Amino acid sequence: MRGIVWYRRDFRIADHPALSAACERCSEVIPLFVFDEPLLHSHVFGSACVNFMLGCLEDLASSLTDRGLSLQWRRGEPVEEVVRAAREWKVDAIYWNRDYEPSAIERDRAVAQRLAQAGVVVRTFKDHVVFEADEVRGATGEPLQRYSAYRARWWTRWYAATPEVYPIPTTLAKKKAVSVPNSRPLPTAGELGYAPVASWIEPGEQNALKRLRWFVQGPMHSYATNRNLPANDGCSQLSPHFRFGTLSPRKAVRAALNALAKGGRVSRPDVLTWVDELIWREFFQQVLASFPHVAKGPFRKVVIPPSRESGPERDGLFQAWCNGQTGYPIVDAGIRQLNQTGWMHNRVRMVVASFLIKDLRIDWQSGERYFMQHLTDADVAANNGNWQWCASTGTDAMRGYRIFNPALQSKKFDPDGTYIRRYVPELAHVSAKRIHEPHLMTADEQERARCQIGNDYPSPVVDHQHARQEYLNLGKQEVMR
Ligand SMILES: Cc1cc2nc3c(=O)[nH]c(=O)nc-3n(C[C@H](O)[C@H](O)[C@H](O)COP(=O)(O)OP(=O)(O)OC[C@H]3O[C@@H](n4cnc5c(N)ncnc54)[C@H](O)[C@@H]3O)c2cc1C
The missing domain is CATH 1.25.40.80 (Serine Threonine Protein Phosphatase 5, Tetratricopeptide repeat)
Structure with missing residues (x-):
C-alpha cells in the first residue's frame, strides 16, 4: 500500500500521529508539503513567519532524508495540488493531522471529497x-x-x-521510499515573494x-x-x-x-x-x-465605545503605533521588538493591544491584522482570541472598562527600563525615574539624557488620562442609547 503524509503545520517526525499511522499501514510513504499560492499572495503572514516556516521545512526535509525519504513539495492551490499528487503517484491513502481554522476545515473538506471520488482513502488525526x-x-x-x-x-x-506521546516510527526507513522524482531544493523566501530575514528563534x-x-x-x-x-x-x-x-x-x-x-x-x-x-x-x-464566526468579527455584540472614524487623524495614530513612535516607551518598545524580531513578550502584547483599542480608539481588527503580518507565531486562534480578550468582545474577555495605564504597567514590569532601553535606544541614557514617562523630563534632564522630547523621541500622541476618560464617557453614552 502506498500513502502520502500531507504536512501542513506539524513539521516534525516524533509524536506525529499521521506519520506514525502511515508508516504502520503503508509499505511506501511519500511526505508532501504544498505551498499555498493564494495564501502566500494574500500576505496575511509576514516575512518572519514565512522564513521560520522555511527553516522548519528544511529541518524536516533533512530528518526525512536521514531516514531515506525525500520531502516532496509543490506550489499552487492546495486542493488541486494534493489531488493531482495523489493521482500522479497512484497512492491508495493520504494521511494528515487536523487543523481547526475555518479556511483549513473548508480546504480539507474539499480535498477529502475529491479524493473520495478518486477512490483514495483519507485518514485524519488529532495532533495540534x-x-x-x-x-x-x-x-x-x-x-x-x-x-x-x-x-x-x-x-x-x-x-x-x-x-500518548508517539516515538519516531521505527518503521520509518529507507525501504518505505518511493521512486518519485527526487524533490528539488525548497524555494527561498525571495522566490515566495517575501524578504529573507534571519529567524530570531531557531527553527526545526x-x-x-x-x-x-x-x-x-x-x-x-x-x-x-x-x-x-x-x-x-x-x-x-x-x-x-x-x-x-x-x-x-x-x-x-x-x-x-x-x-x-x-x-x-x-x-x-x-x-x-x-x-x-x-x-x-x-x-x-x-x-x-x-464558534468559527470569531475569525471574521466579535464573538459577542457588546456595548463598547465606537472606534475612531477613518481619516488622516486615525491613520496618523495607527502609523505611530505601527512604527513604535507613540511617545509611550513600553508601547514603542513592544512594537519595535515585534518589528525587529517577529516576537513580542506576552505582557507587552496586552499593553500595546489595550493602548491601540482604548487609548487610540482604533478597531481591534487592525491590530489583529498587524500582529498576523509581523509575528513569527502568528496563529489565527491565539491571535484572534487574545485580541478579542483585550477588546472585551471575546468569550472570556477583559472587563470592558479596564484600561491599562502604560506608565504604571511599565513601572511594575520593567522597573529600571532595561527592556525599554533595549528597543528604544534613544532613551538609553534617560534615568530610571523618567524612563516610563520621558516627556516629563525637564530641559536639563533632556540635556543630560541626550534626548530631546519632540525631536529625538516623540511627545505622547495622546494624553492617557484624557483618552481614558473619553473612552469611559463614550462607553456610558453607548449604554444610554
Ligand atoms: C494581543 C495578543 C495577540 C497574541 N497573538 C498570538 C499569536 O498570534 N500566536 C500565539 O501563539 N500567541 C499569541 N498570543 C499569546 C501569547 O502572547 C504568546 O503565546 C506568548 O507570548 C508566547 O510566548 P512564549 O512561547 O514564551 O509563552 P509561554 O509563556 O512560555 O507559554 C507557553 C505557551 O503557551 C501558549 N500561550 C501562552 N500564552 C497564551 C495566550 N495568552 N493565548 C494563547 N496561548 C498562549 C503559547 O503557545 C506559548 O508558547 C497573543 C497575545 C496577545 C495579548
Whole structure:
C-alpha cells in the first residue's frame, strides 16, 4: 500500500500521529508539503513567519532524508495540488493531522471529497492540541466559554486518559521510499515573494526540543513571577514551535509534569502556571473550532465605545503605533521588538493591544491584522482570541472598562527600563525615574539624557488620562442609547 503524509503545520517526525499511522499501514510513504499560492499572495503572514516556516521545512526535509525519504513539495492551490499528487503517484491513502481554522476545515473538506471520488482513502488525526473541541465540553455537551470551566474539564480529561506521546516510527526507513522524482531544493523566501530575514528563534524540531529542555530545567522554576518581566528570559519562547508543530503540545505538558513528579527544586505553582498557558492555547483553539464566526468579527455584540472614524487623524495614530513612535516607551518598545524580531513578550502584547483599542480608539481588527503580518507565531486562534480578550468582545474577555495605564504597567514590569532601553535606544541614557514617562523630563534632564522630547523621541500622541476618560464617557453614552 502506498500513502502520502500531507504536512501542513506539524513539521516534525516524533509524536506525529499521521506519520506514525502511515508508516504502520503503508509499505511506501511519500511526505508532501504544498505551498499555498493564494495564501502566500494574500500576505496575511509576514516575512518572519514565512522564513521560520522555511527553516522548519528544511529541518524536516533533512530528518526525512536521514531516514531515506525525500520531502516532496509543490506550489499552487492546495486542493488541486494534493489531488493531482495523489493521482500522479497512484497512492491508495493520504494521511494528515487536523487543523481547526475555518479556511483549513473548508480546504480539507474539499480535498477529502475529491479524493473520495478518486477512490483514495483519507485518514485524519488529532495532533495540534492535546484535546479537540468536542473532547472538552460542558455538562450538556455545550462548548465552554469561560476559561476557568474549560481548564477544570481539561484536567479531568487529562487524568481520565493521559494522551500518548508517539516515538519516531521505527518503521520509518529507507525501504518505505518511493521512486518519485527526487524533490528539488525548497524555494527561498525571495522566490515566495517575501524578504529573507534571519529567524530570531531557531527553527526545526531539534531546536524546539533543545529549547523545551532548557526551559524545563531552568526558567520554568520561576515562571509564575518572571513570565511578566519582558526584560528577562522568563518564558519559553516556544510559541513559533507550537505554531508550526515542531513541538507537540502533549510532549510539552508531559515534560513539565514529569519535572514536577521528579521533585527537586521545581515548584508546583510555577509548573502549573505554565501548563495553564498551554491550556489557554487549547481554549482559544476550541473557541475557534466551536464558534468559527470569531475569525471574521466579535464573538459577542457588546456595548463598547465606537472606534475612531477613518481619516488622516486615525491613520496618523495607527502609523505611530505601527512604527513604535507613540511617545509611550513600553508601547514603542513592544512594537519595535515585534518589528525587529517577529516576537513580542506576552505582557507587552496586552499593553500595546489595550493602548491601540482604548487609548487610540482604533478597531481591534487592525491590530489583529498587524500582529498576523509581523509575528513569527502568528496563529489565527491565539491571535484572534487574545485580541478579542483585550477588546472585551471575546468569550472570556477583559472587563470592558479596564484600561491599562502604560506608565504604571511599565513601572511594575520593567522597573529600571532595561527592556525599554533595549528597543528604544534613544532613551538609553534617560534615568530610571523618567524612563516610563520621558516627556516629563525637564530641559536639563533632556540635556543630560541626550534626548530631546519632540525631536529625538516623540511627545505622547495622546494624553492617557484624557483618552481614558473619553473612552469611559463614550462607553456610558453607548449604554444610554
Ligand atoms: C494581543 C495578543 C495577540 C497574541 N497573538 C498570538 C499569536 O498570534 N500566536 C500565539 O501563539 N500567541 C499569541 N498570543 C499569546 C501569547 O502572547 C504568546 O503565546 C506568548 O507570548 C508566547 O510566548 P512564549 O512561547 O514564551 O509563552 P509561554 O509563556 O512560555 O507559554 C507557553 C505557551 O503557551 C501558549 N500561550 C501562552 N500564552 C497564551 C495566550 N495568552 N493565548 C494563547 N496561548 C498562549 C503559547 O503557545 C506559548 O508558547 C497573543 C497575545 C496577545 C495579548
